Every structure is written in C-alpha cells, then in structure tokens.
Amino acid sequence: MTSLTLLLLITLAIVLQLTIYLSYNFWQHWRIFQVLRRQANESDLPIAYDAGLVSEQKKSLAWNGLRTFRVSSKTTEDELGLICSFFLVPEDGLALPPFYPGQFLTFQIDLLASAGDANGVSERIIRCYSLSDAPAADGYRISVKRALPPAHCQVPEGRGASYFHDQVEVGRRLQVRAPAGHFYIDRSMAPVVLIAGGIGITPMMSMLNCTLPQQPGREVWLFYGVRQQNELVMRAHLEHLAADYPQFHLRFCFSDTEAIADAADLGCQYRGRIDVTLLRRQLPLKPFHYYICGPTPMLESLVPALKEWGVPQNRIHFESFGPASIPRNNTAALAAEQSDTGIVVSFALADKQVPWQAGSATLLDFAEENGIAVNSGCRTGSCGSCQTTILAGEVAYLQSPDYDPEVGTCLLCVCRPKTSVSLEL
Structure with missing residues (x-):
C-alpha cells in the first residue's frame, strides 16, 4: 500500500466520520424542531375555559358611556409611596362584566382650572389605568404611579396621577368607562414570558393573579425591571406566588448596579436592564409568548431584539406608556x-x-x-x-x-x- 493510498483511506475515514456526526446532529435537531412545533400547536389550543363565554358575559354586562364607581379602599404598594392601588365598586350595585387580564379602565376626571377658582370652572381630562388584579364579581382594582418630573426639571407632575394620589380617598366617586384594550394574556397553555418595566407591572399582576390559580400547570416567567429595590411593587405578593407555584419563575432586574444589597438572600435578582442576552441565559428552548409592558425606550430595544432572536411576531405582545411608538406592520x-x-x-x-x-x-x-x-x-x-x-x-x-x-x-x-x-x- 502506497503512502498516497493510505492518505486517501484516512481522508475517506475522516469524511465518513464527519458525515455520520453531522447527520446524527441534524437528526437530533430535526426531532427537537418537530417536538417544539407540536408543542407550539398543542399549547395554543384553548383549554376547557370558554373564552367565548367570557366575551358574551362582557357584552351582556358591559355598559355604554360612563358609570359611577366609589373608591372602597386605597393602599400604598411600594416603599417610596409613589404607587397606590384603588379598589372600585359600582355605585349602582349591579353586576360587573368580566375583563381579560391586561385590560384597562378609562376615567373622566374633572380638574379645577386653577387653585381656589371661585367659579368652580373645571378642566376635563381622560386617563387610562391598567386593572391590576384578577377579575372579581364585586369590583375592580387599579394601581396608579405618581408621575414625578426628573430632578432639576420644571415639568409639572402628571395631572391624572396627582389627582388620584392627592384628591381621591375612600368614598370618592369616579366616572369610569367599561374595561377595554387589546393587550391581554391568552387562555391557551402556551408558556409565557412577562416582561415589565416600572409601573408596567400593573397589567402583569392581573395576568399573574388570574393565570396562576386557574392554570397552575402553565409555565410563566416574570422579568420585572426597576432602578432600585424600593421601587418594586407588591414584592411580597410576587415572592409568595413564586413560592406557591413551581411553574412560576420570578426574576427582579435592577438597572442601578449598586441596588442589590441582599442578592445572596434571594437568587432571583440580577443587575442591569432586561435584554435578550439575559433572556437567552435564563429561558429554556420553548415556544414562549412574550408580553411586554413598560416605557417606550424599553420596547424600542426589546421588541426588535426579540424578532432578531427569531421570535415570531405573532408571539410578541406589547403595550407602552402614552403614545405607542413601536410601529406595527399594518401602520x-x-x-x-x-x-x-x-x-x-x-x-x-x-x-x-x-x-x-x-x-x-x-x-x-x-x-x-x-x-x-x-x-x-x-x-x-x-x-x-x-x-x-x-x-x-x-x-x-x-x-x-x-x-x-x-x-x-x-x-x-x-x-x-x-x-x-x-x-x-
């Protein structure tokens, strides 16, 4: 056997081994792809819960125009005292329509045109606030953040939020439109990732408080981003949910890198802003639906990054504060x-x-x-x-x-x- 023949045999052996190795890996990845595709199709099927029935109940119990509600309780939800929850009950005592977790209420607010105006002339403003609890038969809960201007800035506080914090107490009557909104969690068993920035946690609380008790087998992740620990809303409640439901995975993210003082005591804290790099490190390979609510810069960063990562557009659902600035395809x-x-x-x-x-x-x-x-x-x-x-x-x-x-x-x-x-x- 010549050296050339030996070299040729060695080369053929190497090529054969590479072919077998690559074929085996392709077969494994193909199997994983087929499993994921089947999971995606199966998990998107509706469960026994009849969403159509809820829709019919919404139509039959919803009201047109404004309805008077009374504030039955007011609770501070964070260490800084910047976020208050208001529980609202209908003044007429009639039944309330259910809502989809993630929707909001619209308020018509009459403000005095100027302090001490003798004529009582008022300015009318419209504000929307997310429902922050699971649907209940006896009332609704919203959570409102006082909108403070940046330091050394002459911009006034948000008028709607200041009205709720400073003037709305137990017993106050408010004019409210029926629950509405396109941003809400579906009722399938598809695994979901909730991503909240700041007060964007409020619709997520509604989603969690509804989904976890009713679908305890559904895999749910929450990435909740704030600057510092004292800005967290309902932290104790979130930690109790994480302890009670094994399928719920809680992650706190602090953009102030000096904010984590007790990271050793809680393994779900991370330094830095929420980004795709963190999601890739934390999440298993599954066909997740992503629900994102937060300030516009957060959405402008995350939504395109998720698409670049390969997440299909129909699995990315988002809502921003104020005017939406993330272009939809049809727009x-x-x-x-x-x-x-x-x-x-x-x-x-x-x-x-x-x-x-x-x-x-x-x-x-x-x-x-x-x-x-x-x-x-x-x-x-x-x-x-x-x-x-x-x-x-x-x-x-x-x-x-x-x-x-x-x-x-x-x-x-x-x-x-x-x-x-x-x-x-």
Whole structure:
C-alpha cells in the first residue's frame, strides 16, 4: 500500500466520520424542531375555559358611556409611596362584566382650572389605568404611579396621577368607562414570558393573579425591571406566588448596579436592564409568548431584539406608556403605500386647513402636531375618548377598534385620512 493510498483511506475515514456526526446532529435537531412545533400547536389550543363565554358575559354586562364607581379602599404598594392601588365598586350595585387580564379602565376626571377658582370652572381630562388584579364579581382594582418630573426639571407632575394620589380617598366617586384594550394574556397553555418595566407591572399582576390559580400547570416567567429595590411593587405578593407555584419563575432586574444589597438572600435578582442576552441565559428552548409592558425606550430595544432572536411576531405582545411608538406592520405598510399628495385635513372649529403628512401615524398625532387639542386616553381605539365628528371626507382604520364609534364619527387614534377630510375640531 502506497503512502498516497493510505492518505486517501484516512481522508475517506475522516469524511465518513464527519458525515455520520453531522447527520446524527441534524437528526437530533430535526426531532427537537418537530417536538417544539407540536408543542407550539398543542399549547395554543384553548383549554376547557370558554373564552367565548367570557366575551358574551362582557357584552351582556358591559355598559355604554360612563358609570359611577366609589373608591372602597386605597393602599400604598411600594416603599417610596409613589404607587397606590384603588379598589372600585359600582355605585349602582349591579353586576360587573368580566375583563381579560391586561385590560384597562378609562376615567373622566374633572380638574379645577386653577387653585381656589371661585367659579368652580373645571378642566376635563381622560386617563387610562391598567386593572391590576384578577377579575372579581364585586369590583375592580387599579394601581396608579405618581408621575414625578426628573430632578432639576420644571415639568409639572402628571395631572391624572396627582389627582388620584392627592384628591381621591375612600368614598370618592369616579366616572369610569367599561374595561377595554387589546393587550391581554391568552387562555391557551402556551408558556409565557412577562416582561415589565416600572409601573408596567400593573397589567402583569392581573395576568399573574388570574393565570396562576386557574392554570397552575402553565409555565410563566416574570422579568420585572426597576432602578432600585424600593421601587418594586407588591414584592411580597410576587415572592409568595413564586413560592406557591413551581411553574412560576420570578426574576427582579435592577438597572442601578449598586441596588442589590441582599442578592445572596434571594437568587432571583440580577443587575442591569432586561435584554435578550439575559433572556437567552435564563429561558429554556420553548415556544414562549412574550408580553411586554413598560416605557417606550424599553420596547424600542426589546421588541426588535426579540424578532432578531427569531421570535415570531405573532408571539410578541406589547403595550407602552402614552403614545405607542413601536410601529406595527399594518401602520408601516400603510405609511409606505400612502404618498398622500393632495390630501388636506381641515379642523373646522379651529378654522385651520393643513396638508396631510404621510409621516404622521394617525389623525390624533397629526392634530397634536398642529396644535389642535384633542381628548384622548388609550390611543389604541379602545376607550372612545378621541371620537370626533367627520364633517366631510373618509378615513381608513389601521386596526379594528374595540370601541364602536357612532355613525358619522371616527376614532382619531387609530385612523388616517383616506381622502381630504374635515373634522369637528
């Protein structure tokens, strides 16, 4: 046997071993892929709980317009005293509709125009606050954070939050619209990851308090990010849930890297902001649904990163504070299609005509950009606060709103002009 023949045999042996090794690994990964795909399909099937029945109950018990509620209790939820929970009961004593965990209530608030105004003239504002507990037959709970301005900044405190903290006590009557919102946890057995930043924990509390007792076998992870430990909301309750439900995995994340004083006592604390690197280290390989609620910068970072990681878009659900700034596919597509040459938006009451700009996301954004004051709340088509009469022209909706606008009106927060349009503003 020549040396060339020996070399050829060795090369063939190496190639054969590599082929066997790669084929075996491909087969293993293919099996894992098939298992994950089957889990994804099976876990998305509804359980015995009838979501359709809840929907029917919501329709039969929901109210139109405003309903009077009375505050039956007020509780501080954090060490700093910046977050208060308010338990609300209906003044009429009638049954309440159930809601989907993650939804919110819309409040109509009358504020004095100025301190000590003798005429009692008031300003009306609309605010939305997430429900922060599981559905109950006798009342609703919301949790509100006092919106303090940054240090050395002359910006005033948030008016809605200050009203609740300073003026709303037990016995106060409030005007409330029915629960609404598209951001809520599904009722399948699919594993879920909840990601909360700051006061974004409130809808997650509703999801946890509903899901864990009713679906104890469902795998649930919570990544809860704040700056420091004393900003945590309902920490003791969260830790009790983690102790009571083995399938619930709790992770606190502190962006202030000096914040963890007792990390040795609690193994669920992490330094730094919540990011995909942390999620990759912590989460097993499963077809999770991701629910994210927090400030806009958090969503602007996490949502694209999850997509880059390979999470399908239909498994990423999110809600931000204030105007949504994360573009949805339909919004981006419509903006790309709509060159909008020649479309003019007329604000009749303001006697103002402005050429429509394709870069504006909605008519609500466009109105605000042009100095037109508009009542708004949810900015997602759920509360009806921005309902406005159309005097002429047509609009197109970016998504089907939860709230049904009256004939001849539109919800500015989820529509754009289809033709030149005149609005009663």
